[in-house]
Amino acid sequence: MKLSPILGFALVALTLACLPVLLPDGFYLGIATHALVFAILALSLDILIGQAGMTSLGHAVYLGLPAYAVAWLTVQAGWPPLPSVIVALLIGTLTAALFGLLALRASGLGFLMITLALGQVMWGVAYRWVALTGGDNGLRMPGRPVLLGIDLQAPLPFYAVVAVCLLAALICLWHLDRSAFGACLRGTRDQPRRMRMLGHDVWRIRYAGFVIAGFWGSVAGVLYCLDYQYVSPQALSLPQSAEALLMVVLGGAGTLAGPVVGAVIITAIKTVVSSYVDRWYSLLGLTFIVVVSLMPRGLVPGVRDLWERLRA
Amino acid sequence: MIVSRRGLLQTAAGAVGIAATANTARADEPIRLGFLTVKTGPLAAGGIQMEQGMVLWLKLNGGKIAGREVKLIVADTAGSPATTRTKAQELVERDKVHLLLGPVAAFEALAISDYTNAQKIPVLGVAAAEDMCQRIASPWFVRATSSSGQCAHAIAHYAATELKYKRMTIIGDDFAFGHEQNGAFLRVFEDNGGKVVQKLWSPLNAPDYGTYISQIKSNVDAVFMSFAGSNGFRFTKAFNEYGLGGKIPLIGGMTAMDEAILQQTGDDALGIITANWYSAQVDNPANKEFVAGMQRDYKVDPGYYSGGPAVLGAVLEAALKTTGGNIDDRAALMHAIHANVVPNTVRGTLRFDEYGQATGNVFIRRVEKKGSRYINTVIKTYPDVSQFWTYNPKEFLANPVYSRDYPVARFLEA
Numbered sequence A: 001m002k003l004s005p006i007l008g009f010a011l012v013a014l015t016l017a018c019l020p021v022l023l024p025d026g027f028y029l030g031i032a033t034h035a036l037v038f039a040i041l042a043l044s045l046d047i048l049i050g051q052a053g054m055t056s057l058g059h060a061v062y063l064g065l066p067a068y069a070v071a072w073l074t075v076q077a078g079w080p081p082l083p084s085v086i087v088a089l090l091i092g093t094l095t096a097a098l099f100g101l102l103a104l105r106a107s108g109l110g111f112l113m114i115t116l117a118l119g120q121v122m123w124g125v126a127y128r129w130v131a132l133t134g135g136d137n138g139l140r141m142p143g144r145p146v147l148l149g150i151d152l153q154a155p156l157p158f159y160a161v162v163a164v165c166l167l168a169a170l171i172c173l174w175h176l177d178r179s180a181f182g183a184c185l186r187g188t189r190d191q192p193r194r195m196r197m198l199g200h201d202v203w204r205i206r207y208a209g210f211v212i213a214g215f216w217g218s219v220a221g222v223l224y225c226l227d228y229q230y231v232s233p234q235a236l237s238l239p240q241s242a243e244a245l246l247m248v249v250l251g252g253a254g255t256l257a258g259p260v261v262g263a264v265i266i267t268a269i270k271t272v273v274s275s276y277v278d279r280w281y282s283l284l285g286l287t288f289i290v291v292v293s294l295m296p297r298g299l300v301p302g303v304r305d306l307w308e309r310l311r312a
Numbered sequence B: 001m002i003v004s005r006r007g008l009l010q011t012a013a014g015a016v017g018i019a020a021t022a023n024t025a026r027a028d029e030p031i032r033l034g035f036l037t038v039k040t041g042p043l044a045a046g047g048i049q050m051e052q053g054m055v056l057w058l059k060l061n062g063g064k065i066a067g068r069e070v071k072l073i074v075a076d077t078a079g080s081p082a083t084t085r086t087k088a089q090e091l092v093e094r095d096k097v098h099l100l101l102g103p104v105a106a107f108e109a110l111a112i113s114d115y116t117n118a119q120k121i122p123v124l125g126v127a128a129a130e131d132m133c134q135r136i137a138s139p140w141f142v143r144a145t146s147s148s149g150q151c152a153h154a155i156a157h158y159a160a161t162e163l164k165y166k167r168m169t170i171i172g173d174d175f176a177f178g179h180e181q182n183g184a185f186l187r188v189f190e191d192n193g194g195k196v197v198q199k200l201w202s203p204l205n206a207p208d209y210g211t212y213i214s215q216i217k218s219n220v221d222a223v224f225m226s227f228a229g230s231n232g233f234r235f236t237k238a239f240n241e242y243g244l245g246g247k248i249p250l251i252g253g254m255t256a257m258d259e260a261i262l263q264q265t266g267d268d269a270l271g272i273i274t275a276n277w278y279s280a281q282v283d284n285p286a287n288k289e290f291v292a293g294m295q296r297d298y299k300v301d302p303g304y305y306s307g308g309p310a311v312l313g314a315v316l317e318a319a320l321k322t323t324g325g326n327i328d329d330r331a332a333l334m335h336a337i338h339a340n341v342v343p344n345t346v347r348g349t350l351r352f353d354e355y356g357q358a359t360g361n362v363f364i365r366r367v368e369k370k371g372s373r374y375i376n377t378v379i380k381t382y383p384d385v386s387q388f389w390t391y392n393p394k395e396f397l398a399n400p401v402y403s404r405d406y407p408v409a410r411f412l413e414a
Helices: A005-022 A026-051 A061-076 A081-103 A109-128 A155-178 A180-190 A192-197 A202-228 A238-251 A257-271 A280-294 A299-311 B005-014 B018-024 B044-060 B081-094 B106-119 B148-161 B176-191 B231-241 B259-269 B285-298 B304-322 B330-339 B393-398
Strands: B031-037 B068-076 B099-101 B123-125 B141-143 B167-173 B195-202 B222-226 B250-252 B273-276 B341-345 B348-352 B358-370 B373-385
Touching (some): A005 A026, A026 A155, A026 A180, A026 A257, A061 A081, A155 A202, A180 A192, A192 A202, A238 A299, A257 A299, B031 B081, B044 B068, B044 B285, B044 B304, B099 B304, B148 B222, B273 B373
Parallel strands (some): B167 B222
Antiparallel strands (some): B273 B358, B348 B358
């Protein structure tokens, strides 16, 4: 069964639009919002993992850095919200452009280690540059701003903005997936030498993928700051990067739905299940082991395979 | 009564529309206490002790505060600011708690302060960050334990005036809690004629203290340490292994020689003097009962983490007696907390200043061995210690918050 893309997006949009009605109250809408923010982060990381085949352990940089930028610009520098958000996105994307130059000197394990190191550097700066970042006490952002005439303070309008951003990310990444550029990106993943022989500049293709991932990561970062109204070095930490990676791997790399599903499951375990189960960390680990051993490619491809086997 | 989350939800499901009735609750309805603590991750040791302290205090009081049943609803923040915020929202919006106790860490408390202030939810905190009750004080937040600097001021005074130390090295964990304690120590020590000649910072997760210990000047009178968690134990052990034990005296901040790590530290800890708003050895009836309960139920002496909830419980008890058991008028509750003098807590009498910080006893304690156990014997009590020490609050608050570089150390030697 092949779902037509327009119908697929319409279904996603309908689900997102119905959620506020289906969920019992603002608290669960808030949890859904957290999940969608992380879904955008996981989607952006999947450009690197699923499309370009490069595993990064430093993706929290693009969550934390723009989040710090928004909080600092609006609260400390007193900027209006819109310019702060735009500049924060720029800072995140430019950082990706810079870090891409460094990280893409290697691929595979080397790439992983460089992104890990860069992530730790940013974490260290946030932790130690107390005058700018407040150190481990972090930066607070009292209240969500009014952005483009929308007051984001209440759960519903903010959820709507996050949902629209997620939809935009999905459509954009779907286009990327189908475009010539997407094909090139996958080419550099599967056959980098052959791509080079065909005259493609492998480095440049990977670099473009890295910067796009950085941009969408920054979108998640800005929303993260507005969502929690607080940033601390934990947003830049290695566990945060690893969690994003976990979301992608759990849901299924290289699919549009996978990272979203992964983000929703992990957020649900962290926030909802942890209220009922004391050993929820173990549950998280167990879930991961079960999924990886039964469906090595992740939940979404695994379920799809299962579905097709049942139909056949 | 302590309920599991599931149990509470079932009760809530039974009483459909609990949301609508929460604000007009009847007086015989239980008080819902939201308790934010850390049960997973690196901070879990302290968080679990905190929960033990709370559970025991309630048990000793028959599960009641001021005659009203209590439902304690515990949430695990996992030591993450983002999760803390979600959990605080859950407790407030889903469980309709009347007030929040906790959370453990400063960054967790800071992550929820804007939310709880906006919701006008009383928070009885323990996290020590100076500014919570200073530059960003809120009418909805009180702290019955102490700020980072409050105990460090006292031991700095003790070191300068009674121990007669002149030249000291200070070392601490390289994060806000360590910075604030060392800043407070430096200020009072130097204002009383001492000189801090060396400042050292070690990372929170330092694998080995050897490199820091080897830097300690051999000609200082003593070393002040402001470690948290198990770092005090690890540092002290290394200090003795490197042969400095017995040569240079060690003194410490409020978590450096906590009861939770004292037994492991063993003979290495003997003679170390620290300051804290609490000691398991504090001689009053409330504390005797509490300590006996901790030893019976958990086989440990209470310390910084488990003592905190016992103080909070007493504060709440007194406030609810003042309001006649009414917890729904939150403003009246906060007013009662601020106005009350609470006489019988495990740390003795305390009251709150206008910024929500408790003013009360700070104990100077020395580690001694009694039978086979190590204890923090109280050797001096500073009564009515304010978070501002003897300084004028207005002038104090005009200065920057204590940090890595403030106050400036003028006597550092290369």
